[in-house]
Amino acid sequence: MKIISLVPSITETLFDFGLSTDEVIGRTKFCIHPADSVGNVAVIGGTKNLNIAKIKALKPDLIIANKEENEKLQVEELMKDFKVWVTDIETLEDNQEFISELGARLNKQALALDINQKINSVFIDVNFSQKRNVAYLIWKNPYMTVGSDTFINQVLEKFGFENLFKDQKRYPEVSVKELQAADVIFLSSEPFPFQQKHIDELQLQLPEKEIILVDGEAFSWFGSHLMKAGDFFKKLSQQF
Structure with missing residues (x-):
């Protein structure tokens, strides 16, 4: 699956799930983690000023956006041609659900459970x-x-x-x-x-x-x- 991430924390999460730069094919200029990987991923603009033409040229299988981080009109434009997952994360429970759903989409449910357990451990x-x-x-x-x-x-x-x-x-x-x-x-x-x-x-x-x-x-x-x-x-x- 070829994925474009429109949010820095989502980009980092995709790589934490073990994806390669052949799978994460696009990211914003603000995506800085992990430093040893993002340099090999195409930049598709900023979170609020996406380069729609460049995204279309990359032909992703999935685009992951965020309700707060990205501009609604731009996301809706992308939805006309691509599958777009718009995340909406305000609470820690939302975050846990996001990680679990991402794990299911990537067929990495065990890794998702491990990440959620590690997050919970920080607070403990x-x-x-x-x-x-x-x-x-x-x-x-x-x-x-x-x-x-x-x-x-x-x-x-x-x-x-x-x-x-x-x-x-x-x-x-x-x-x-x-x-x-x-x-x-x-x-x-x-x-x-x-x-x-x-x-x-x-x-x-x-x-x-x-x-x-x-x-x-x-x-x-x-x-x-x-x-x-x-x-x-x-x-x-x-x-x-």
């Missing part, structure tokens, strides 16, 4: 002793955070954190004043590439707050990525 093995109120920032100018109906919120809650903005939806804008209610502030490495200088800048406005840089992929990438994030979460837990 890592203990955050202090369950604190967290503001998780994904963007700057304006600052943006995550609401209750996001995958990031699910991961936070699974580890016992309280999302300060759980009463809101999707990715709301927030003010520095609102951040004062947080016990700790996480600055994500993506989609905005927060760095130490951004901690320093925000610390001037919130001198009493603990502000920590976190791996955005660990918190936001659905699919198989979570099973490899255990070391990051263990290191993070040592700060609590």
Whole structure:
């Protein structure tokens, strides 16, 4: 089966299922994992600006998209000519079902079960002793955070954190004043590439707050990525 992935975390998951570059024939420019394989896969644009003509030329048997990551009109255009699987993953349960279904489609059910078990083990093995109120920032100018109906919120809650903005939806804008209610502030490495200088800048406005840089992929990438994030979460837990 020749597959085109329109989402970075899906591309990584396909390779974690043991597919080769003869089977994963197209990916976006943001698909960076696994580094030793994606360089040999054709780039078909970005997640929200696909090169439809190039995708058609590759003649895939299946295209895997995502409701949030990809543009509806472009996906519908591809549906006219190809089989497109539009994933919709907001919860950890959704993610488990996605992996199981992918395993069934690839006839790799045992591997799917193993991946799901490894993801579950990450949450069992890592203990955050202090369950604190967290503001998780994904963007700057304006600052943006995550609401209750996001995958990031699910991961936070699974580890016992309280999302300060759980009463809101999707990715709301927030003010520095609102951040004062947080016990700790996480600055994500993506989609905005927060760095130490951004901690320093925000610390001037919130001198009493603990502000920590976190791996955005660990918190936001659905699919198989979570099973490899255990070391990051263990290191993070040592700060609590």
